[in-house]
Amino acid sequence: MRVPQHIVDLRREELRRLIRRDGFLPVNEICKRLQVSEATARRDLAAVEANGHITRTYGGALADYNSAFASHDERSGRARPxxxxxxxxxxxxxxxxxxxxxxxxxxxxxxxxxxxxxxxxxxxxxxxxxxxxxxxxxxxxxxxxxxxxxxxxxxxxxxxxxxxxxxxxxxxxxxxxxxxxxxxxxxxxxxxxxxxxxxxxxxxxxxxxxxxxxxxxxxxxxxxxxxxxxxxxxxxxxxxxxxxxxxxxxxxxxxxxxx
Amino acid sequence: MRVPQHIVDLRREELRRLIRRDGFLPVNEICKRLQVSEATARRDLAAVEANGHITRTYGGALADYNSAFASHDERSGRARPxxxxxxxxxxxxxxxxxxxxxxxxxxxxxxxxxxxxxxxxxxxxxxxxxxxxxxxxxxxxxxxxxxxxxxxxxxxxxxxxxxxxxxxxxxxxxxxxxxxxxxxxxxxxxxxxxxxxxxxxxxxxxxxxxxxxxxxxxxxxxxxxxxxxxxxxxxxxxxxxxxxxxxxxxxxxxxxxxx
DNA sequence: AGTTATATGATTGAGGTCAATCATATAGAT
DNA sequence: ATCTATATGATTGACCTCAATCATATAACT
Missing domain, CATH: 3.40.50.1360 (Rossmann fold)
Structure with a gap:
């Protein structure tokens, strides 16, 4: 069941804002807040992370700005940026x-x-x-x-x-x-x-x-x-x-x- | 193999400080930083969380001060403190x-x-x-x-x-x-x-x-x-x-x- | 109006996290 | 010196997270 692209964009912006405000959100909480399935929450997280500003953790996502923890690249041991x-x-x-x-x-x-x-x-x-x-x-x-x-x-x-x-x-x-x-x-x-x-x-x-x-x-x-x-x-x-x-x-x- | 109690306390204090500084640390990173097994890292996390200042997440721990996310009691749906x-x-x-x-x-x-x-x-x-x-x-x-x-x-x-x-x-x-x-x-x-x-x-x-x-x-x-x-x-x-x-x-x- | 693209939720199996349990080694107590 | 307590790492099975896959419904396009 497809949803209009602008609705998707708004939802992802809301997701980014929620994580930014709360510092950390687990996936199940995102499902509740945005009224989406876990699969959609995960896809939204992947999209928002790709644009920067959040960091995925196991089970949730972290606001970059609230975290000094190394970025995904750094954690992966790739060449330091x-x-x-x-x-x-x-x-x-x-x-x-x-x-x-x-x-x-x-x-x-x-x-x-x-x-x-x-x-x-x-x-x-x-x-x-x-x-x-x-x-x-x-x-x-x-x-x-x-x-x-x-x-x-x-x-x-x-x-x-x-x-x-x-x-x-x-x-x-x-x-x-x-x-x-x-x-x-x-x-x-x-x-x-x-x-x-x-x-x-x-x-x-x-x-x-x-x-x-x-x-x-x-x-x-x-x-x-x-x-x-x-x-x-x-x-x-x-x-x-x-x-x-x-x-x-x-x-x-x-x-x-x-x- | 038992370790002196004061060494345990110092290690846990270091753990608290690391989480406080980095904002979020996954368990495997804690194992590396403190040179302990995963089981010990989890026990240390439980102890530090019990004293306050950090919040356990799936796979790691969050600095309370860096997070607006609800405490464990709040997440558990217990009576609001x-x-x-x-x-x-x-x-x-x-x-x-x-x-x-x-x-x-x-x-x-x-x-x-x-x-x-x-x-x-x-x-x-x-x-x-x-x-x-x-x-x-x-x-x-x-x-x-x-x-x-x-x-x-x-x-x-x-x-x-x-x-x-x-x-x-x-x-x-x-x-x-x-x-x-x-x-x-x-x-x-x-x-x-x-x-x-x-x-x-x-x-x-x-x-x-x-x-x-x-x-x-x-x-x-x-x-x-x-x-x-x-x-x-x-x-x-x-x-x-x-x-x-x-x-x-x-x-x-x-x-x-x-x- | 008809066709194509894609966002969605459900399902699945792989992989990761978790606390409990246990044997061991040493700290702590006597 | 001896005994007790307990911190440790390894193991295990339960549970959770994850991305891939698929069918469906609708947005987007023609």
């Missing part, structure tokens, strides 16, 4: 002590996860506007965690806005680690105005600035400029210099940390 | 529009969960210092969510400290919903000085003040005073008036919302 390699490279730049800033975004969340696994931290102060990064680092020994307040933006799972920018004014960072949505000859950019405004503010308070972007962001010129290349201490990326050069990005070797 | 009833009573006091504050703590987290399920909210502004409450409410339609920044305190999973108190200064709340660790004839108290300081500050910015405490907090006089009974709009509790009276707490009917 670019984000994980970039994250590890970023964490290698983190001082054992001092004050750092962590941005929102999935690459920085991977960095938070890597940092949480690190041994030997001694009184590292971490400041973030990402709830996901905060969740991961909240119980890490040697880390004193601060969150800048602000308005919660759902899509980024981060705190932004004028209050967040104002809160930054109280800080000075030894190093800041940020993400972006695009990089081209002009520099780093983002698609959301208040994200870009916030990131620009972070740059003003940081001694060293690292941007972490994978190859998928290359050549994208999203509308809001965040940083020119001269403003970065280094770009941490999986993209080789020739490909960067093809997009007009020419960085001295010390300014590109290859992951 | 006091916390859930108190949470629902608290949510009934929430206006459809306006600005409210939500505290940290498990009862308020239950209220956040209940609020997330509510229909018909229209531009309710929610301000919180709890990462757990923020996670739950982040994608609720009709809710504009703000987090007050501050230093993250792990045990409470909340943001506290002078920066948090300062951030509160920018707000005025129609209603505030808070928890406590003790209630006696003198009022509401807490065991942690910075939590109490923060809560007192919240009271100064709120029109109506609701405290949500279950019977287990009755008679406990934890060291830091938060509020006298006169400062409350109402106490939301499962405790009947005679038991409150036995501890010197005498509230007019309008000041006690029984759950």
């Amino acid at each position: 670019a984000k994980t390699r970039i994250a590890e490279k970023a964490v290698a730049q983190v001082p054992r002590t001092g004050t750092i800033f962590l941005d929102a975004g999935t690459t920085i969340q991977a960095a938070a996860r890597a940092l949480a696994h690190r041994r030997g931290l001694t009184r590292l102060v971490v400041v973030t506007n990402s709830l996901a990064a905060a969740s991961v680092l909240g119980s890490t020994p040697g880390v004193e965690l601060h969150v800048v307040g602000g308005e919660f933006l759902n899509r980024q799972a981060a705190l932004m806005g004028p209050r967040a920018i104002k809160a930054l004014g109280e800080w000075s960072f030894d190093a800041a680690f940020l993400g972006g949505e695009g990089m081209d000859a002009a520099g780093i950019s983002n698609s959301h105005a208040s994200v870009a405004a916030f990131q620009k503010s972070v740059l003003r308070h940081a001694q060293r600035v690292y941007f972490c972007l994978d190859a998928s962001k290359l050549g994208k010129a999203t509308p809001h400029r965040v940083a020119a290349w001269s403003q970065l201490t280094a770009l941490i990326s999986d993209t080789p210099p020739p490909r960067l050069a093809a997009h007009g990005i020419s960085l001295p070797p010390a300014k590109l940390l290859r992951a | 006091a916390k859930t009833r108190i949470a629902e009573k608290a949510v009934a006091q929430v206006p459809r529009t306006g600005t409210i504050f939500l505290d940290a703590g498990t009862t308020i987290q239950a209220a956040a969960r209940a609020l997330a399920h509510r229909r018909g909210l229209t531009r309710l502004v929610v301000v919180t210092n709890s990462l757990a409450a923020a996670s739950v409410l982040g994608s609720t339609p009709g809710v504009e969510l703000h987090v007050v920044g501050g230093e993250f305190l792990n045990r409470q999973a909340a943001l506290m400290g002078p920066r948090a108190i300062k951030a509160l200064g920018e707000w005025s709340f129609d209603a505030a919903f808070l928890g406590g660790e003790g209630m006696d004839a003198a009022g509401i108290s807490n065991s942690h000085a910075s939590v109490a300081a923060f809560q007192k500050s919240v009271l100064r910015h709120a029109q109506r003040v609701y405290f949500c405490l279950d019977a287990s907090k009755l008679g406990k006089a934890t060291p830091h005073r938060v509020a006298a009974w006169s400062q409350l709009t109402a106490l939301i509790s499962d405790t009947p008036p005679p038991r409150l009276a036995a501890h010197g707490i005498s509230l007019p009917p309008a000041k006690l919302l029984r759950a």
Whole structure:
């Protein structure tokens, strides 16, 4: 018995939202909530997982944003994705002590996860506007965690806005680690105005600035400029210099940390 | 082959920490991380779950703090615990529009969960210092969510400290919903000085003040005073008036919302 | 109106998870 | 030194989850 495609899409969107809200849902609960059979629930889960945002577990599904647990690829022992390699490279730049800033975004969340696994931290102060990064680092020994307040933006799972920018004014960072949505000859950019405004503010308070972007962001010129290349201490990326050069990005070797 | 009891305890503490940090761990991953058999991992999970802080799922375990999913008792369809009833009573006091504050703590987290399920909210502004409450409410339609920044305190999973108190200064709340660790004839108290300081500050910015405490907090006089009974709009509790009276707490009917 | 595509629920067998049970080795108690 | 308690890993059978397959009904297409 076929159901209209737009009804299927709405149901799957509702599924994604339920998992996102509740953190974890078992399959039988999904059947109840969506009034579908187990077989349909499983197919819907497969479809939603393929689009990202949830992780399948045995018997249910987990909200990605609420979980630091490794993705399916990572669990399967496949080659670590670019984000994980970039994250590890970023964490290698983190001082054992001092004050750092962590941005929102999935690459920085991977960095938070890597940092949480690190041994030997001694009184590292971490400041973030990402709830996901905060969740991961909240119980890490040697880390004193601060969150800048602000308005919660759902899509980024981060705190932004004028209050967040104002809160930054109280800080000075030894190093800041940020993400972006695009990089081209002009520099780093983002698609959301208040994200870009916030990131620009972070740059003003940081001694060293690292941007972490994978190859998928290359050549994208999203509308809001965040940083020119001269403003970065280094770009941490999986993209080789020739490909960067093809997009007009020419960085001295010390300014590109290859992951 | 028996292992010293203190080694068992350390292993279980490590298990709790791993789950808390990663959000979700499957049993086979626990076996790898702790170097134990599946049978031991399952026994350890049972023990840690019994102490609270994690929720068993099929094939693994979930960090409670990262999950809004119902507890085992709730999933089992048993009588809803006091916390859930108190949470629902608290949510009934929430206006459809306006600005409210939500505290940290498990009862308020239950209220956040209940609020997330509510229909018909229209531009309710929610301000919180709890990462757990923020996670739950982040994608609720009709809710504009703000987090007050501050230093993250792990045990409470909340943001506290002078920066948090300062951030509160920018707000005025129609209603505030808070928890406590003790209630006696003198009022509401807490065991942690910075939590109490923060809560007192919240009271100064709120029109109506609701405290949500279950019977287990009755008679406990934890060291830091938060509020006298006169400062409350109402106490939301499962405790009947005679038991409150036995501890010197005498509230007019309008000041006690029984759950 | 007729044809094709596909979403659905039911069924099935394979595979995974689970707690109980047991033998063993060692911690803990005497 | 001896005895008791219990944590451990292996095993087992029950139970649960899973994807594939199929028949059906309807959406989508012509």
